[in-house]
Amino acid sequence: MTIHALELRGISKSFPGVRALADVSLAIRPGTVHAICGENGAGKSTLIKIATGAQNADTGVIRIDGQEIDHPSRRVMQKLGIRAIFQERQIALDLSVAENVLLDGLPKRFGRIDWRAAKKLASERLRALEIDLDIDAPVRTLSVAQLQMMEIARAVSFEARLIVMDEPTASLSRHELEPLFRVIERLRREGVAVLFISHHLEEVFEIADEITVMRDGSVVAQGATTEFTPASVAELMFGRIIDSSRVNRRADDQAGKPLLVLKDVSTQRLHNVSFSVSGGEILAVTGGIGAGVSELARVAAGASLKTSGEVFVVDESQKMQGIRSRRHALRLGLAFLPADRKRQGLLLERTLVDNVVLGQQAVGSHLIFTPSSATKSAKSLIPAANIKTANIDVVVGTLSGGNQQKAMIGRWMGVKTKIMIFDEPTAGIDIASKFEIYNELRRLANSGVAVLVCSTDFQEVGQVADRVLVMRSGNVIGEIDGPSATERRLLEMEMSK
């Protein structure tokens, strides 16, 4: 009998009114990478919480190295070497890398912290994983990818048996994946098991030894990666065939007049960016890390300052209006949908009603808003944006990523919007909902809106855009039309000199 690093047997868990997990079993051998695939709401996060002891199962058994764990808790599981790296990072921002790596136990000498030993220990641990980080650097200055490496180092330093990685690649650009995979490879060689949760099937097939596919709280398939193909996993995840050809393309060349014009826009990271977006078209701006795609979105929306250049909105009388502030841009009909929906987009603790009427309340053509008029417009905006919800009074934070993004789109359907700027429109959204969002974007464009999509997802850019601009370190280095913007073609453009 093989000894498993972690074995879950017959796990079930219910919340009031919801069956989150039904008889889920899972066994991970030391030194293997086990991927869990599933749509939002398939039960992945509940399973992770139970595996790490953050929540207890209603029924079922957890075994570590064949030993049954009677009372699993976060603390017990950590002691037994089950570590987790969550999407919400557990980091003390004002401490140094060394302190963060050793956060759970700094070496002591005569009852005081032995800083010299601490630094030595921390740098040894980083070196063992071939992670290149300055141990004295304040953590605030690190990139997201570096923070993640630091968290892995911390997890490993405490004799981890199994590391759970919850969507580790969600906020990484393609270039940052390779070091992550190298570290995972290293862990595998050292006999550490990895439970890998990801939306991206490509990555799963690149790194995982075994795959568990979940749907609606149950395991629908389990086996070695070689038994699956990305298409078969997608089909199992959604219970139907996912076909990218469902994304609607523009019917014909119906682009109208330019509505958003950027002229020589520069900031510290952007250099003389110029382009225009016309009504009815979807223009995508893409590039890798450091290209400045996200900054461009903010500047074009009037939310970040520029050092020189001008962002113009063309008004009804064809006059070019330079935007002065985020609010001024809104008044001219420019809506902005940021990438980080939770922090920058939604009033998470308020209801769907409050969130979809926010656009009207921001534009402020009326001084008076009654709750009943808000309810009334929400009742029509919510189905108009295809938001799937039982009722309009749900708290927005409880909706899925796809529905949250649609709530932000719905916000702008109630007001006259001519230009919509999306920063990473499908970050953290599962494949099926992605296509729905793409179709929403197309519907917006077809209604005459100029849509600017700023995205580092090459696949997405090719699927959704009519025209694509490629950026590198703050410069626009090329343009290509949408249908020919394959992932490979974009990669070539980005890499070329």
Next chain:
Amino acid sequence: MTETPRAPMKQRLLRSDAVRFMAPLVVAILAISLYTNGKNDNFLGGDNFKNILLQVSVLGIIAIGQTLLIAAGQLDLSVATLAALAGVIGATRINDGGSELWAVILVLLICALFGLIWGLLVAGLRIPPFILTLGGTSLFASIALRISKSSPVPARERFEWLGRAKILGIQTPIWFFLIIVVVAALVMRYTRFGRHVYATGSNEEASYLTGIPTARTKVLCFVISSTLAGFAGLVAMARISTGDPRNGSQLALQAIAAVVLGGGTLAGGRGSPIGTFIGVVLLAVVQSALTFNNVQTFWNDAVFGGVLIFAVVVTAIGDLRRRRFGARPILASLFQRTSRASAEVKP
């Protein structure tokens, strides 16, 4: 296209501020009143209830200003000493021979100006309002002492209409308080400004990126709150015909307590004028009941603190239960140590 329905009435009611915050306070007020009245029927009889309202009208007016600030995610600790300063300036102006009306207008303008300064510093330089207004507290206290030469300033004219006159048998401070509550409640519920306040308090960055004028909203809240504090100071001065520089140093914290009792959270996005009104009345009824029950006065602060702590603990438990974890893990989480020490940071 079919419309998406509302949640069932029962669910909406259970989640509403009225049921979650206000109803328990009203029940508490009734219970305390009836209990005390059972021992001494002067509590509900006679003028006692009017007296209670009169006692809290100054606190209440300040608390309404604080409600706006807290709903917008802000805070102003300096309102108490600003109110005292307003009283001193008002009394001094009258004694120097100005008209009553001019004295009032001047004081309100000065207070609005201080509010504007706070607002601009908070919104423009992103200074945490807690520290800024903590500094302001000392500053205003000092200025008030300087102007009054450290002793109460008797006002020769008595500001009859501000503090003592009666309309329909009810003193004007009560009228002012009630009118301000009603106006604030209407503004917060039905106007664009009110919606902007709640949006700013719920998620300032999201509101800003949406295009809501968050900076202007915050500045306005500070201006309104400071002006109301100045007005409250004038009312307090008129009631005793004296501008006392040391008057009401506890008012700021009591006002914040009343807002929190009424459903406000210091994290912002919640709080309502009606809730605050009920919170203020509860604090006053408790205070009065202690006197009626012959409890020694040094218990007053303990009871005040106890009521506040009890209310926030009950609210916090309610909030936890509303999340999907259910009630059971609440106790468990008290004993389970997680890595709370480290901040949770999202990329």
